[in-house]
Amino acid sequence: MQSSGIVIAKTDEAPAPGSSRRSPATQNGEAAAVSNVEAAPVLRGARIVVESLIKEGVDLLFGYPGGAILHVYDELYKVQDRLRHILVRHEQGAVHAAEGYAQSTGKVGVCMVTSGPGATNVVTGLANALMDSTPIVVISGQVATTLIGNDAFQEADIVGITRPCTKYNYLVKRVEDLAPTIKEAFYLARSGRPGPVLIDIPKDVTAWECPFIWPEKVELASYKPTIKGHPLQVKKAVDLMRQVEKAVLYVGGGVVNAGAHAEVMELSRRLNLPVTPTLMGLGAYPPGDPRSLGMLGMHGTYTANMAMAKANLIINIGARFDDRVTGRVDKFALNAKKIHVDIDPSSVNKTVNVDVPIVGDAKHVLQQMLDMLPDEPPPARSGWWSELREMQARYPLRYKDRTDVIMPQRFFQELADLTKGRYICSTDVGQHQMWAAQYYPVDHGRKWLTSGGLGTMGYGLPAAVGAALSGTKDPVLCVTGDGSFQMCIQELATCVQENLNLKVLIMNNRFLGMVRQWQELLYDRRYSEVGLKYFPDFVKIAEAYGATGMRAEKPEELREVLERGLNTPGTVLMDIIVSKETNVYPMIPGGAAHYEILLGPEDDETAQPRELA
C-alpha cells in the first residue's frame, strides 16, 4: 500500500531486540502530538528519518555506517533511487564533505554517522561549521534509550560533547518526535546565522513505529531571526557613508551566505567605496575590480590593512571583527567610526564596539541602504583614493622569482592564470592557504571553500569532494599542503569511487610551513617538529588509490604539469615541489596592530639574502 508517495513499512519487520513498536510514552496512553493520525502511514523510525530527509529536499548525503544507525542504513538501501549516499572513508571526511557541499550550493549539507567513535569523529567538522557559519545537519546513531548512561558499547554522550560546537542539538527519545525534529533542525541550520545542527537518534527509536506526518512549518517562539535592519540605524549608516571621505567597506562570509554580491557591488559603485574582503568573504567582490583592495587580515594586502588603520569609517557587512582581521583590538582602527551589519546579534559589539549596529540579513540591509541613497553622483573621495593608490603602487603583493626552484607564489600565479578563478577551489590550512587567498582570483562567493575560523588541517580534500558533487561541470580544485593532505588522505578513495572531477594540488614544501614560518620569525629559527622527516611518494599514493599522479619539481615543468593535470579527466593529484623556506608576506604578527605589518624581504632594502632551498 502506498500513500502520498510513501511506502509503508512491512509489518513483518521486526523491531530491534528488546524494543517495542511504539515509543513508551505513546504506549502509556499519551496521545501522539500529531493530527490526522488515522490517515497518516505508519512507518518505522528509520523510514521516517529517510522520508523526512527526502521531504526536506535532500537528495545527497555523506556518511559511514555502524551498529546504532543500522536500521536507517537499511532504509537508505531501499530508497537509493531517491536519496544518494556517498560512502566516505572517515567520518571527518563525511562532515567536511557536507560542509563543502553546503558552501558550494547554499543548501544544507547532510552527514550520517554511527554512535560513539563515529559521532566523536565529526566533532571537528561541527566546530568548523559553527565557526564558519555553514549550514549542516548531522544525524548520529545512539545506543538504545534503555542503555543510555550505562557505558554501553559505542556509547558517547554526543549531545553533551557537541553542545558548545553546534548551533543546536537534539537527542530524540520518541519516534513521534523524529519528523518534527528533522524539520526543525533544517530550519535552524539554514536560517539566521547558518550553522551545524546535530540530531542524535537512539537505535530503538529507529525501530519503533508511528504515523508519519510531515509538519508544514516550524514555529519557534524563542527563535525569530531578524532579517530587516532597523530603518533609523540604516539611515544613520547611509548618512555616515555619504559624509565621511576616508571610508572602507569590509565584507565577510555573511555576504556570501546571503548571496549579496550584487548589492555590495552596487553600494561600492554608488558611493565609490574601496572594498576589502576577509578570508571567508573572498568572492564576495570581484578581485579584479579597481575598487578592490584585496584581502585584509594577518596575511592580507598592505593597502587593505592600512586602509583599515587610516580610515575614518569602517562599514562591516557580514564579517565579525575576527582577531585575524583586527590584530591588537585596543589599537584597532582608532580613528574610525564603525558600522556593523550582522544577522547574529551576539556578534555585534562582541570584540569591537561599534557606532552603528544593524542586525539583519546582509542582502536585505544592503538593499535598504541602496533604497535610501539619494540619486546623486558618487563622491570623488579623491584624497583618500590617491592615498590608497600610492600604497598599492608602493607595496603590491610581490616576490622574487627564481630559476632553480618553483616559488610558491609562482605556482599560484600560474594556477590563477590557467583557471582565471572560475573553478571552485578548496584549501587546507597553512602557507598554501594564504598564498591561494592572495593569488587565486575567486570569481564568485560560493567558489572559495576554506576553513577560516577553526583553521582545520584536513578540511580541504573532503570539502572538495562535497563541492565536486554540487553539480558543477567544472573541475574542483583542492589546494593543499604536504602536511594537511595527510590528515584526510583516505578520501582519495571516495574521489575515485565516485569518479570525481577533482584536482588535488599539493604545494609541497616538505614542512609544516606556516608553523615553520612562525618558528623562523619568533623562535630564532629553532625548527621544532615541523620538518616532516618521512614523506610518502604522493604520486604513487594517487596511483595506488586509482587516481592519476604527476609531479613538477623544476620551474620549467610547472606550467606543463598544471595544464596536463587540469585537462586529465577524473581525480588527479599534482605534487608541486616548491621552495622550502619561503615566508608568506605581508604578515601582521599575532597581537600586533595593523600599522606594525611586516613586509617581505623584497620590500626591505636592508634584508640579507637567506639560505633558501
Ligand SMILES: Cc1ncc(C[n+]2csc(CCOP(=O)(O)OP(=O)(O)O)c2C)c(N)n1
Ligand atoms: C588539525 C590541525 N592541527 C594543527 C594545526 C596547526 N597548523 C597550522 S598550519 C600548520 C602547517 C600546515 O602544513 P602544510 O599542510 O604542509 O601547509 P604549509 O603551511 O606548509 O603550506 C599547522 C601544523 C592546524 N591548523 N590544524
Ligand SMILES: [Mg+2]
Ligand atoms: Mg607544507
